Amino acid sequence: MEALLPEILYEGNGQAPAPSKDFYQIQITREEVIMKCWKISLRSEFRDTKPGEYKESHQDFLDDSTTQFQIGIVFGQSTLEYVLNLCRGNIDFLERLPEPLVLYIAKFLDLEDIAQLSQVSRTLEKICNSEKLWERIVESSCDQVTPEMRSLAVAIGWKSFFFTNKLQLQLKLRRRKKGQQQSH
Template sequence: MASLLGETLFETSGQGPAPMKDYFHFAITKSQIIWSWWKISLRSDCRNTPPGQLRESHEDFLEDSRLQNQVAVVFGPHILQYSKNLCQGHYDYIVHLPNALLFNIMAHLDLEDISVVSRTCRRFRETVRKHCDTVTPTVEALAEEVGWRTIFFTNKLQLQMQISRRKQKENQPCEDKDEPSSSSVPLE
């Protein structure tokens, strides 16, 4: 499984939170983390500030609360947690799988299981949506409502009827039960 991992395990970049205009880059390799920043300022005294870079081992990053706070502020707590997991050796192998292997896995899963796995990994979800036309967003919404097992054992015609009923329900205007409908009021 280690052969699936490239040299760079994770990489992201972006602008810091407002009012900061600085640009940050965060990368995790197999042996170290790299934190880079570019100061962006309209003030003339800060215009020629060179970019900075900090390289630390995984162990040092896990103990460096200041850098962890910066990562959390710029990229959010979920990126910080994911980074800490990578530095502790908890790798997310499914993200690094080749597409051919992902397709092979999908071919052996039930529809219900594909749905569950697609909710756990963004890359798997995008692959399912791009290459499998059996799970459309409307089918997914209906499955959340009635359950995947029901969807799986429903034939295609019944499934289309359920989807059309669901759309009709959503498109019906709400009627006030206290007011008589126009069809029950006698015309003079």
């Protein structure tokens, strides 16, 4: 499964808190943690400072409380926890699946399972509430999606369309058709 991982597992940018203006970049690869720093200062002693780069293995990073502290200050505690988990090998492979594959899998799930999957992460929540997923669900649950149905679904949203009962849909389709006839 790890062979499916990209070389760069995480990348982020941040600025140190005031009064410092230093700019940082962090990159977590399959093998190491890379921190880059650019000193931003008007003081003459830092004027010619070149950007710094610091690399260490995942295990060395896990033992390095100074670098962990610096990441927590610049990027926040949630980023630090995420980086620590990556370095420990705790990788969420579901989160890393391509969106089309997650959409394909999700259309076979029960509604309760989609609701639970949407609570796993922001990325999965976005996919579980996407128009693409609900369009696929509607298409797989209906014998036929007519052009009028498709037009209404696009107007009100595929998820809303799915949860609207048949009587309400028929009423909305009639009103929409009547409105289109009156505008011509």
